[in-house]
Amino acid sequence: MTITADYETVEDRPVRPVDPDTTRVTEHGHARPAWLMMTPFLALYLLFIIGPSIYMMVMSFFDTSLTRPGLGGFAGFGNFAEALGSSDFWSSMWHTVWFTILTTPPLVVLAFVFALLADRASRGRWFFRLAFFLPYILPSAVVALIWLWLYTPQLGLLSKIVTGLGLTEPNWLGDPSLAMWSLAFTTVWWTLGFNFVLYLAGLQDIPRDLYEAAAMDGAAPWQQIRRITIPMLRRTTSLVIVLQIIASLKLFDQPYLMTSGGPNYATRPALEYVYDMGFTDFRTGYAAAVSTLFFILVLAVSAVWVFLTRRQEQGF
């Protein structure tokens, strides 16, 4: 009796499940293949992302030059002090921030409104997706060529439209106080589709019966939007805003291609300042210090994004 029972226990004992969390044995068995499978990524990551990041921070303390090998003389905080005391540095940083201020509100609000309108269309959504998203997949160089042509004084389409309305034509890209607005305008056209698509997806996640219930209670469409749609999209909106800020801070292509940072450096953003210092003036150490400051700015905003997305996930 006892013996049979013992046998039964052995027979019935389930095959040990591969539960990695509980047993030390499996943990041991996992380590080698795990590191092997992560090696290709980690190697490239260390070599081309982490390595350069550290190298940049080290270099920012030296008088490194593009024309000489090696780090050059130690400069201490000299590069940082020079950057923080330089009006060129501050104006380029301000241009980046100003561009972000100009582009983020329209890119968030318009994308939201367009998505809201598209959500009401029963047919032909592919057409809206095509119209708004198509510009997003154009290379910046193509966008620049098209808009330089649109902005061309006297001959461009915009000139024709503005003079047709009986207004005097502004110098879109040549006027220092207007150039950044023109770049922002082009950018809204170029990248709106991305946020539009994010919002469309967010809208599709809102249960339809919420609207139906509200409609039965006599809520007008506008009230439905205010009471249901906007609160339900809060998470999407915070994501869109942070992603948009990060993307706008990385401004480089549009001024580089359309105004060369001009007129008279009026549109030169932080990244182009780095580019000019590092690759035109060959002052690598100084450019590294400016990069480090820019790096910290973007990193701080990105940390907010990571916090927003991670918070939703379990595990870590």
Added chain:
Amino acid sequence: MTTLATGTGVRKGTRTEVTQAVVDRRLKVFNGVCVGVLIAFALIWLVPVLWAIDTSLKPNAETTSTTWWIDHPTLDSYRTLLAQGDIWNWYASSFITSLATAAGTVLVGSMAAYALSRMRFRYRWVVFWFILIGIMIPQQALIVPQFREFGALHLLNTYWAVILPQIPAAIAVFIFKQFFDNLPRDLDEAARVDGAGFFRTYWRIVLPLSRPVVAAVAIFTFVWSWNNLLWPLLVLSNPKLMTIPVGLATVQGSYGIRYADTMASAVLGALPLVLIFLFFQRRIVEGIAGTGLKG
């Protein structure tokens, strides 16, 4: 609007029916206005692209008339550009570098994500956070040290310089990990019990189950790599190796007032990705929606 609705209501009778009719009618009108407004905006959004195509089909001399009407439609600008040959080199460079980047990112990223999602080893959370930092690092800020690094490696003016730094995309690891985490474990655990190794399980079972996310990451990486300007501009000075954005940026000024040629080059530069987009429209859009990512 209200008058119309009341009219129907009177004919109908009971109170609930009145309300329903009012609501329906009101909603229909409102939706109609919404769609009308949106169509107007969508058309405005298409104007720049249509204008570029329109201009490219005119003879250079007639582009200054600023009308949509084309007196003498011609493909001369396209013929000139294609005959010149630069654009073929740019296409080739863009395809090689973008395909290699996309393939590399998918392979390397999904392998690391599989390890993080399915395997338990010491320091797993350290690795996790170490890669998480990568999401926050703006690659554009690293041009100075990366340029020196590739100079020291003697890899400037090679495709490697464009491809290698784009492969370790931390964001890809997290997109894959998220997908793997939500994948039922029964199948790959069954394979493991049957004696398959981790790599075999990943390659034969998990990866084939992950087609949608593989496609999304591959298409995105391809598009970003294709449109990347700053880094390729720095490392590719040989005209034979230039990618489309770099090539276009370099010749930008040289067309002068030949606006038709300029617009034809813009259309040709946009064409491959536009075709890819039209083909994969649904997948691309769902990919962004599902992952909420941005370069």
